[in-house]
Amino acid sequence: MTQPGATGRDGARPLEVAIVGGGMTGLALAVGLLRRKVRFTIYERAAGFGELGVGIHFTPNAERAMAALDPRVLQSYVDVANHAAGGFLSFVDGFHEPEQAGDPGEPAEDLMFQLRVGEGYKACRRSQFVDQIIQHVPRECVHFNKNLRSVEEGDGGARAVLNFQDGSSAEADVGSRLPLNHFTVPRLMRVVVVVGCDGIRSQVRAAMFGSGPSSPRAQYSHQLAYRGLVPLDAATAALGPSKTTRAMGHLGPGAFVLSIPLVGANVIHVEAFVIDPNEWPEVSTGSDTKRYVLPATRDEVVSAFAGFGPTVRAIASLLPEKLHKWAVFDMLDAPAPSYARGRLCLAGDAAHASTPNQGGGAGSGMEDALVLAELLAAVAVADGGGVVAEALRVYSEVRYERSQWLVTSSRRVGELFTWGDARYGSDKDKIWREIESRSHQLWDHDTDAMVRDALATLHSRLHVSGLGCQG
Ligand SMILES: Cc1cc2nc3c(=O)[nH]c(=O)nc-3n(C[C@H](O)[C@H](O)[C@H](O)COP(=O)(O)OP(=O)(O)OC[C@H]3O[C@@H](n4cnc5c(N)ncnc54)[C@H](O)[C@@H]3O)c2cc1C
Structure with missing residues (x-):
């Protein structure tokens, strides 16, 4: 070319x-x-x-x-994108969820609303x-x-x-x-x-x-994101298919989780967002990546979402032991x-x-x-x-x-x-x-x-x- x-x-x-x-x-x-x-x-x-x-x-x-x-x-996107079941992005109350909701096959959930995005919600891995x-x-x-x-x-x-x-x-x-x-x-x-x-x-x-x-x-928006992939099989065993085939937003006070199935890759892409009152730590390095993406642990996510319902807690517990957290920057101010x-x-x-x-x-x-x-x-x-x-x-x-x-x-x-x-x-x-x-x-x-x-x-x-x- x-x-x-x-x-x-x-x-x-x-x-x-x-x-x-x-x-x-x-x-x-x-x-x-x-x-x-x-x-x-x-x-x-x-x-x-x-x-x-x-x-x-x-x-x-x-x-x-x-x-x-x-x-x-x-x-380039369509060829690698996965469609979520039902075509919707479903938002649920991830906080006030009853404790039995995690039983496979019996998902109790408080649906807040659904967004039908275009022909249906889809997403892909960035690298693909x-x-x-x-x-x-x-x-x-x-x-x-x-x-x-x-x-x-x-x-x-x-x-x-x-x-x-x-x-x-x-x-x-x-x-x-x-x-x-x-x-x-x-x-x-x-x-x-x-x-x-x-x-x-x-x-x-x-x-x-x-x-x-x-x-x-661009400045720290006081929002951070823990991002990781959860094996689809393990998530389905823990949560049942209805919660693992749909693209979902689990909302709650001060934080929310997006769980997006990437069926072709056999994983669920999890983004756990937290409103963070603190400043992002200044890391002295020439690399942007090291500045804005810091190592994190599953335990951090588990503790950040400890007050949420069983679905969110189960998702957090299935994340890899070591993952990363992203500082979300924007140019609002x-x-x-x-x-x-x-x-x-x-x-x-x-x-x-x-x-x-x-x-x-x-x-x-x-x-x-x-x-x-x-x-x-x-x-x-x-x-x-x-x-x-x-x-x-x-x-x-x-x-x-x-x-x-x-x-x-x-x-x-x-x-x-x-x-x-x-x-x-x-x-x-x-x-x-x-x-x-x-x-x-x-x-x-x-x-x-x-x-x-x-x-x-x-x-x-x-x-x-x-x-x-x-x-
Ligand atoms: C948690 C999270 C989730 C998101 N999810 C979505 C989503 O689902 N959908 C969506 O539309 N957006 C999403 N976004 C936003 C999206 O990631 C960004 O808007 C997008 O990546 C910006 O692309 P860009 O090419 O403009 O910048 P970047 O991706 O930042 O690319 C900049 C490029 O410039 C290079 N570069 C930097 N400095 C120099 C230099 N001095 N000299 C030469 N090269 C340089 C870098 O190496 C890099 O390759 C998300 C963002 C975050 C933080």
Whole structure:
């Protein structure tokens, strides 16, 4: 697989996109650009692609964005996803459950509400999704072990140099007529647009808005997640099939558990969320993973959920003895003022990290990737940095309000799941009504209209300013 070598109008050089970070957002964007014949390079700090964490679910809006990016992006998920029995995500009161509820075959439960997600709830292991999607990214377009350290800008924003930890650089310079990807000069690689898909500690964001205490940043949301896999057979023996074939949320005060069967892998993916009043411990290490993912034990989970009903306690006791806990970071309190500046922009968690309570964070990155891919394709062979900067401005405007809404809404859903709103308490009708409405606001978004709006806005701006772009 090679990238198309499109040349611009009148021999103008085509756009080159530097994607910093090869997580789910960066990879989806890469496939979307490839489909639209826009050249790109991924700079990833790790030695290979891989996903931390266990399972992932995409909401219907995300699925539509993935299909529009390139049907192969959606297929990468569908091919490895497991469907939960009944198609629903069932939320139960996991706290006031009678003690006999754990008897196999006799599941007593207090159903609070059910969410029917799209065609039916499904989820997959993250690593399997990534293994699929990377098959569509040409290997020569990826540079591993490229840990972005800084971005230097010059010539009034006309140049940007990406400096990596290993001493190499990549330069963005629209004025140059040197060949793209000029790898014969080993320490200098040429790029034009920089998309920061580099997650919660984004260096591209730091380059755009600074990294001081008042700069936009992701912070501990005071929610943590113990994540692990439970063998399906053992869970079925303990809880009976009805609780182990359905995707379930077990709600309670200050904490909740999601148990999602991944039947193909013969496991249940468990995420046990706890509202944590403490600060996340500062770990002095260069590695994000070690900072935000700390070792934990099954005993910790068992004790955190000791006051819950028998189903939740049984799930906790089936977790592996050693597992990990994730700090959940979001940008609620220090949002980025915009997602674009000059020829730099942000996508995915780098732009708007949110808590995972609506299962929408990665999906929001898919929506970003779709709008960006479409806008960049529209200006791919236009001359001049002004056109590209205008496209990125439109991208930011189109994506800002909705993605910021998700950050706020996801926090609110976490509050409702953990019965943290004193006006609602554990009142299932009130909780259900609000969650249903927020869920539909997320799922029912018209992604086609979002793209149409973005392109129409871009064309009218360029028309007014006298700048051109691909029709
Ligand atoms: C517990 C939990 C459960 C979740 N469940 C869901 C769910 O079910 N559905 C959903 O839609 N979302 C979910 N999310 C959110 C989802 O995980 C994130 O939104 C998504 O992973 C963000 O992807 P990304 O590619 O934007 O960022 P990341 O996944 O953080 O990827 C960033 C990439 O950039 C690289 N990188 C970082 N810094 C640099 C640098 N300086 N130079 C070069 N490369 C760099 C990293 O190595 C990484 O590969 C969940 C989140 C959590 C915490």
